[in-house]
Amino acid sequence: MRDAASDPPALAPLQRLRVQRARLADRMRPPWWYLAGAAIVWAVVFASPFSSRYLPRGVPAWPIFVAAAAAACLMQWGLTRATGIRLPFRNLRYPSPGRPVGIAILVVFLAADETEFLLIRRDPIVAALVAAALAVVAEMPLLQAAVRASRRELRGGGGAA
Amino acid sequence: MTARPDPLIHPITRLSICGLLAAGADWVEFAALRDAAGISDSVLSKQSRVLEDAGYVEVRKGAVGRRPRTWFRLTAAGRQAVQGHLAWLAQMEQAVSAGARDVRQARPRPGGRVRPPRERATGLAAVVQRPQHG
Numbered sequence: 001m002r003d004a005a006s007d008p009p010a011l012a013p014l015q016r017l018r019v020q021r022a023r024l025a026d027r028m029r030p031p032w033w034y035l036a037g038a039a040i041v042w043a044v045v046f047a048s049p050f051s052s053r054y055l056p057r058g059v060p061a062w063p064i065f066v067a068a069a070a071a072a073c074l075m076q077w078g079l080t081r082a083t084g085i086r087l088p089f090r091n092l093r094y095p096s097p098g099r100p101v102g103i104a105i106l107v108v109f110l111a112a113d114e115t116e117f118l119l120i121r122r123d124p125i126v127a128a129l130v131a132a133a134l135a136v137v138a139e140m141p142l143l144q145a146a147v148r149a150s151r152r153e154l155r156g157g158g159g160a161a
Numbered sequence: 162m163t164a165r166p167d168p169l170i171h172p173i174t175r176l177s178i179c180g181l182l183a184a185g186a187d188w189v190e191f192a193a194l195r196d197a198a199g200i201s202d203s204v205l206s207k208q209s210r211v212l213e214d215a216g217y218v219e220v221r222k223g224a225v226g227r228r229p230r231t232w233f234r235l236t237a238a239g240r241q242a243v244q245g246h247l248a249w250l251a252q253m254e255q256a257v258s259a260g261a262r263d264v265r266q267a268r269p270r271p272g273g274r275v276r277p278p279r280e281r282a283t284g285l286a287a288v289v290q291r292p293q294h295g
Contacts, residue, residue, distance in 0.1 A: 012257075013173060014250050017180040024181055024189070024197035081225070084193030085186045086232070153185040157247075 017157075025154035027083050030147055034082075035140065037075045041068050042139045045109070046132040049116040053125075087150055098149035105142045108135060164248035169215050171246070174200055174208050179217065179243040182235045188221070191231040209233060217242060 048064040055061075080086045112135030119128035170179050177198040182189055189197075195205045212218040217239030221232045235243065 012254060013176055014247070014254055016173070017177065017247075020177055020181055020197050020199065021184050023199075024184060024186075024193065027193055027197070080188075084190030086188040087185070088187035150185075155184075157180075157184050 018155075021157055022155050024085070025151045028085055028147065028151045028154055029083070030079055030144075031082050034075055034079050035143070037071065038143050039136060039140055041071050041075070042136045043132075044068050044071075046112060046116065046135045049113060049120055049132075050128070052117070053120050085154070098146050098153070101142055101146045101149055105139060105146070108138050108142065111135075112138075163245050164252055165245045166249045167242045167246045169211070169217070170242060172208075174198070174204055175212060176246070178205070178208055178212065178233075179235065179239065180247065182218065182233055183240055183243045183247070186234075188232040188234045191233070194233060212239070215239075 044064060045068045048061050051061045051064065112131055115131045116128045116135075119125075119131060170176055177200070178194065181194055181197050191202075191205065195202060198205070200208075209218055209220065213220050216236055219234050219236050221234075223230050223232070
């Protein structure tokens with residue numbers, strides 16, 4: 001167990017707080033199962049456009065999105081338990097370092113979804129599969145960038161001095 | 162936001178706890194806060210109770226299986242007090258570093274050699290406790 005006495009005593013309070021925030025930020029590292037689970041969730045989401053072609057007519061695609069959202073919430077809960085840090089809910093209007101990444105994730109999702117629908121309708125299925133795979137590959141670094149942005153925010157003090 | 166000291170937050174352990182809770186997280190778990198602040202379980206329990214009684218920190222206790230889990234977060238009043246206190250500390254730090262720079266520049270340099278200052282101006286607590294003139 002580290003004790004407060006182990007910190008250099010000459011550190012000024014703010015400098016000491018910066019060191020402690022860096023320690024807290026270092027805990028915000030997703031475990032392997034978080035990234036693996038996120039890849040599976042994105043794969044399921046980007047596979048959903050194929051349901052319009054291969055599922056019988058009248059079967060809706062929304063249960064796939066609900067299941068993916070439930071899995072994402074479960075993973076977020078697991079990440080909170082694993083790191084001991086629960087981040088506040090951020091919408092895109094909230095100014096945070098992760099906002100550009102959040103916008104990029106949304107743009108990639110919408111672009112890939114539309115591209116897949118277009119390709120499936122015109123019948124180059126292989127191209128649609130490639131688009132889906134590329135979308136999953138693109139989303140993963142963005143997710144890691146979002147976690148990095150959270151770490152940066154914790155290290156920077158989240159707007160506090 | 163007004164930069165003003167808060168006597169409740171000023172002790173270094175409470176400043177650490179509040180500063181970490183104000184770092185951008187919503188809730189922080191006991192072990193995460195203890196490890197980041199570098200304090201013992203008993204110190205964190207005692208100081209968090211003081212902050213909770215003052216209405217600066219909200220505590221949520223739960224359990225995962227048989228293991229108890231305690232989560233902390235700042236209340237709105239606590240966040241305001243911490244931000245004011247941190248702003249005041251930042252002002253003090255700037256004043257101290259500016260003062261130290263002035264002293265270094267005013268000091269004569271015999272033989273052109275720069276002598277290192279005898280004491281570094283990092284002891285902010287000494288400055289804070291110094292009686293204020295004017």
